[in-house]
Amino acid sequence: MLTDQELLRYSRQVLLAQIDIEGQLRLKNSRALIVGLGGLGSPVAMYLSAAGVGELHLADFDTVDVTNLQRQVLHDSASVGVSKVDSAIARLSAINPEIDLIAHRNALDEDSLSAAVAAVDLVLDCSDNFATRQAVNAACFATGKPLVSGAAIRLEGQLSVFDPRRPESPCYHCLYGEGSDAELTCSEAGVVGPLVGLVGSLQALEALKLLAQFGDVLVGRLLLIDALGTHFREMRVKRDPKCPVCSARHV
Numbered sequence: 001m002l003t004d005q006e007l008l009r010y011s012r013q014v015l016l017a018q019i020d021i022e023g024q025l026r027l028k029n030s031r032a033l034i035v036g037l038g039g040l041g042s043p044v045a046m047y048l049s050a051a052g053v054g055e056l057h058l059a060d061f062d063t064v065d066v067t068n069l070q071r072q073v074l075h076d077s078a079s080v081g082v083s084k085v086d087s088a089i090a091r092l093s094a095i096n097p098e099i100d101l102i103a104h105r106n107a108l109d110e111d112s113l114s115a116a117v118a119a120v121d122l123v124l125d126c127s128d129n130f131a132t133r134q135a136v137n138a139a140c141f142a143t144g145k146p147l148v149s150g151a152a153i154r155l156e157g158q159l160s161v162f163d164p165r166r167p168e169s170p171c172y173h174c175l176y177g178e179g180s181d182a183e184l185t186c187s188e189a190g191v192v193g194p195l196v197g198l199v200g201s202l203q204a205l206e207a208l209k210l211l212a213q214f215g216d217v218l219v220g221r222l223l224l225i226d227a228l229g230t231h232f233r234e235m236r237v238k239r240d241p242k243c244p245v246c247s248a249r250h251v
Helices: 004-009 020-028 041-051 084-095 110-118 130-143 172-176 193-212
Strands: 031-035 055-059 100-104 122-125 147-153 156-162 221-226 231-236
Touching: 004 020, 020 193, 031 041, 041 055, 041 084, 041 193, 055 084, 084 100, 110 130, 122 130, 122 193, 130 147, 130 156, 130 172, 147 193, 156 172, 156 193, 193 221
Parallel strands: 031 055, 031 122, 055 100, 122 147
Antiparallel strands: 147 156, 156 221, 221 231
16 A cells, blocks of 8 residues: 555645556556666656656666766766766655665676566666667567667657567567667767657656556657657557567567
C-alpha cells in the first residue's frame, strides 16, 4: 500500500483517473534501468524519481566534465570530476528519498548488460552512440523487456518505444539496421540543451505510461523533432520479418 506520505507526495498524479492509486502502486513496485546519465538521462532520472518509480538502476561509466553542464542538468559545477552515477545518486536522493537507487559505475559488457536488463521491468536508452543502442536493443529483445529509446543531436531529436511483448513491435535494428561508421556524437556535432531536455522528458513520459499502464505508447511509431522550426512529425515503423535481432522472437 501507499503510505500517507506517499499519497501526499504523489497526490497530483494520483488525481489523474488514468493513474489513480493503482497506477501509483505499479510505479512504486517497478524497476527501471537508465543507460546513460547525460543530456537525455538527466530529465529521465529526475522525472522518474520524482514520479515514484520504486527502483532506478543507474548505468554510466563516465565522470562529469565541465562541457556536460550546458545540457546535463542532473549534474552541477561541484560534480565536475565525480562519477556521473554518484552525482546522480546525490541529486535523486534529494529529490525523492523514498526510492531505491542501484549503481552501475562500470561499462556494461554483454554479460553484465544482459543481467542488468533482466533485473528490471523497463529500459531507457539515454546513451549517445550507436554501438550502445544496438547492444541495449539486443539485450531487451533477448530478455523480453520494453525499451524506450531517445536520441538528440544538433537541432534534431527522435523518440520511439520498442516492446518485445507485442508481436507487431519493431526493434531498434529494424529501424536503423547496422548503422554507419560516420555516426557522430554531441561532442563532435553539437546539441542545444533544451532539445535533450525535451526528448528525455518524453522518454520519461513513455516510461511512466508503460509502467503505470495507461495511454498509448510510441510502439511502431517514430517521433521526429525539428527544434529549429519547432516541428513535430510522426512516422509509422513496421517490424522487419528478416531482422536478425527480433525476427526469431516473433516466429
